[in-house]
Amino acid sequence: MNNKLVYPFDSIEILRKSSSFKKELLKNKNLIEIKIFVASGATTDEIIKILEIFLLNVGIRPIFLQGNYGLFFEDLAFENQELVDFKPDIIYVHSSFKNLINIPNIINGSDEVNDKLNNEFERLIGIWSYIRQTYNCSIIQNNFELPPTRPLGNLENSHHSGLVNFINKLNLLISDYANKNKNFYINDINYLSSFHGINQWFSLQDWHRSKHSVTLKFVPYLAYNISNIISSLYGKSKKALVLDLDNTLWGGVIGDDGISGIKIGHGSPVSEAFLEFQKYIKDLRDRGVLLSIVSKNEMISALEGINHSEGILKESDFVSIKANWSNKADNIEEIAKELNIFNDALVFVDDNPVERELVKQFLPEVAVLKITDDISDYISILDKSGFFETSSVSNDDLKRNESFKANKERIKFKKSAKNYNEYLLSLEMKAIIKEYQGHHLDRISQLVNKTNQFNLTNRRYSSSNISSFIESEDYIVMFGNLNDKFAEYGVISVIVCKVLPLGIEIDTWVMSCRVFKRGMEFAMFDELVRIASKLGKIEINGEHIPSAKNSIVSDLYSSLGFKLVEDAQSDSDKTLYKMSISNYLSKNNTIEVINE
């Protein structure tokens, strides 16, 4: 990770050094490739250049195809063989208010303006529908920024012919479309431009000079915003916050100042600022971000502070609390292990620059929040960092903290069981495992795209790819849903198989880290064998493509009874396996599978 690219960054420096940053980032070998078409409503060269380095910084290597200048509509709404051949994973439409062609005029009646609004929206829908039918990829669409000038003054906001009014309405239509359509994501430049100031975001001089609809200085903010959306689509968003306590979650030092001395709650500007920060973190927790604490404190004082009557966060909001005097880097690694996630899914927040530096040095994969020494800046920096960007909020996200806590209960419970099998049985696990039947498409694609550990081949598919597998006779898409006496996990495993003349081939198999070592893989596989034999197939093929993160599955196929296929192409990383299903003995004996 290049620290210069971590928010808050110096956009001028990024513009100046983008080429050398790129060279440095390309040294990282563990990159996933995605193809992005950038459709243009204005100059896009720098956007592409800067977006590339932000994506490289999170482990994504983009391959770009740049649309013709200003021709986003022509490039996207009509036959375009070049784009068909390119096979984009993502189409980004960089349009702006300068591209509106149905602008209201003061002489128009309100019906005429309404027609113009509909025409403008239909034009956009035309693009999106054509993309959907033709390219089967995700769409990232700019909404519209407000115009920098208002001939009607404040009346622009309410008058039917006001452009401000028009754009506000158009943006609502786009939001509504995004809400109803999959694989469609808004790049909210309406928000970004107002956050940075419309007057800075757009400069008429830049427009005249070089047809930039975003001033060069703000291109890095635009590109960063897009890279966060893409990160979230490819499972690169962070999952957990690791928080310090003293002077981070409250003002003062609990060990010295005591419970009555720390600053949290209503009382002083500083204590209110800490309260506000706790409230923001609580909001993150409620949408599925895991919270943990690493603090140099005695556990007893740490808990006393966390349970302060005026604080918003409570002990039960945290999935792990480390209050001790050992090295913070060690504590953080332990938390990652407990939560079964990688260091690169963690964000560390600490007011102490020495601790931040230590974590940066020892755990370079952990994102360290670049905070200032003013508590009132913390929220904005954490918020704008985009670490926890999400493309959707699933029910599983809302329940995530609960299920991690259930995991801890389970660990306690495990200690009382005699052996592991008995322990698994005592969990009273129940699973639903079946072929896809019209539910959970979001969750299925989320799992396929975001799972790094239990993932045999690391292939990434968009929800539209998965929809097409489901509709195709040549594929089987199967999912598993698990619960036990402590928690409901929802959909936690997905298998995608190609149907071959004699057998089936497992193209993709993923499982959530929350249910490792529970026997779920055996239950899934039993069911897969059943489906294959029902189709009259006699064998199952599997492949394993190792990655930096999936060592947990390196022996999976052997443990299921597959035989190694001697690989002809010894230069490739993949290992191929095969199994005849004629004498298959079912392997699951710990999970009750209920398939009606």
Next chain:
Amino acid sequence: MSNVEIVDTIRDIVIDIFDIDDPDSIELTIDSKIEDYPQWDSLAHINIITQIEAIYSIRFSLEEIEEFEYISVIVQFIASKIQH
């Protein structure tokens, strides 16, 4: 600030934006002409102007930018703006 210092600053910007590994390989003096640098295209141009504006906290007008043919012209505009 002397003109020599301004030329050096422009030179440093150009080295970064053109991503030149060996700084000695680029010759840029007050007499250099922008069109002599093939990498100094319209996009690099805007980036260079943005960098200069940020470093000196100045703003060029659209008309001034149109006159940027020689380094000497840019230096002149910068010098007159930072004096005020």
